[in-house]
Amino acid sequence: MKIKNKIFKIFLKTFFKRILSLEKENKINSALDHIFDIIEDLCIDNKLNFIDNLFLDKRIDDLDINLQIGFLTITLPWKDSFKNRTFLYCKVYQKLYLKYNDIKKVELVLSKLK
Numbered sequence: 001m002k003i004k005n006k007i008f009k010i011f012l013k014t015f016f017k018r019i020l021s022l023e024k025e026n027k028i029n030s031a032l033d034h035i036f037d038i039i040e041d042l043c044i045d046n047k048l049n050f051i052d053n054l055f056l057d058k059r060i061d062d063l064d065i066n067l068q069i070g071f072l073t074i075t076l077p078w079k080d081s082f083k084n085r086t087f088l089y090c091k092v093y094q095k096l097y098l099k100y101n102d103i104k105k106v107e108l109v110l111s112k113l114k
Contacts, residue, residue: 032070039074055084072113
């Protein structure tokens with residue numbers, strides 16, 4: 001169990017380091033590509049527990065809203081396999097509401113991602 005935790009922590013550190021680096025360079029599309037590639041591979045390899053725990057990572061909170069929406073988008077086909085995805089969805093919903101102050105606009109953006 002401890003080895004699994006260490007592997008997960010190393011994975012998270014590397015994963016977020018790359019995303020944050022691309023975001024800092026204003027390469028949002030490249031960051032989205034990285035997120036999609038890694039998450040899709042994990043889903044295909046049935047490493048859903050890695051992703052489910054990732055939804056709770058505080059580093060997601062600081063990412064660009066488009067990257068957060070990217071997490072919701074790529075995981076949509078497997079959404080029923082995640083208990084923590086709703087947690088991220090709610091945080092994104094709240095963040096968009098604070099940005100737009102318009103529930104209809106927020107629901108339009110997130111309408112197919114719940």
